[in-house]
Amino acid sequence: MKYNRPDWHTYFMEIAKLVSKRSTCLRRSVGALIVQNKRILSTGYNGAPAGLKHCIDRGCIRQQMKVASGERHELCRGLHAEQNAIIQAALHGVPIKGASLYSTHLPCSICIKMIINAGIKQVFYCDGYADMLSLELIKESGIILKKITIKKGEASKASRKYVKT
Numbered sequence: 001m002k003y004n005r006p007d008w009h010t011y012f013m014e015i016a017k018l019v020s021k022r023s024t025c026l027r028r029s030v031g032a033l034i035v036q037n038k039r040i041l042s043t044g045y046n047g048a049p050a051g052l053k054h055c056i057d058r059g060c061i062r063q064q065m066k067v068a069s070g071e072r073h074e075l076c077r078g079l080h081a082e083q084n085a086i087i088q089a090a091l092h093g094v095p096i097k098g099a100s101l102y103s104t105h106l107p108c109s110i111c112i113k114m115i116i117n118a119g120i121k122q123v124f125y126c127d128g129y130a131d132m133l134s135l136e137l138i139k140e141s142g143i144i145l146k147k148i149t150i151k152k153g154e155a156s157k158a159s160r161k162y163v164k165t
């Protein structure tokens with residue numbers, strides 16, 4: 001019998017991708033998970049604060065002003081996926097010190113600063129993001145950064161290797 005069982009990185013990253021589908025950002029859909037001991041503690045996607053109008057409902061100033069990717073985040077009313085994941089943990093009193101963060105995209109420099117102070121120690125991401133400061137801060141902080149590549153059929157391929165995990 002052949003198992004079609006994803007390894008842990010694939011499992012969490014595919015969940016992060018599913019979470020990103022709830023995004024209300026006009027420019028990029030991002031999903032993030034905070035994970036500890038193979039358990040999901042918190043999730044987040046990018047969008048406006050709870051109960052407020054989203055960029056998909058009222059337009060986004062960054063879009064209207066044609067702001068380049070990775071710049072002038074403060075103009076958008078949305079929170080980033082990583083921020084929402086950290087806030088959700090705080091809201092429910094869930095400790096995330098020492099946890100790992102999975103994000104569909106490399107966190108921006110604002111999120112990285114929060115990730116550092118939240119005590120998150122590993123960051124796994126799928127797609128890159130144009131933010132040089134972010135990479136500099138990650139390097140300096142000692143956070144372990146790893147790009148996870150998921151190709152079609154990767155889950156089933158990985159399962160043969162990691163079937164015992």
Ligand SMILES: [Zn+2]
Pocket residue numbers: 025026055059060061062076077078
């Ligand atoms: Zn926006």
Ligand SMILES: [Zn+2]
Pocket residue numbers: 080081082107108109110111112
């Ligand atoms: Zn961010």
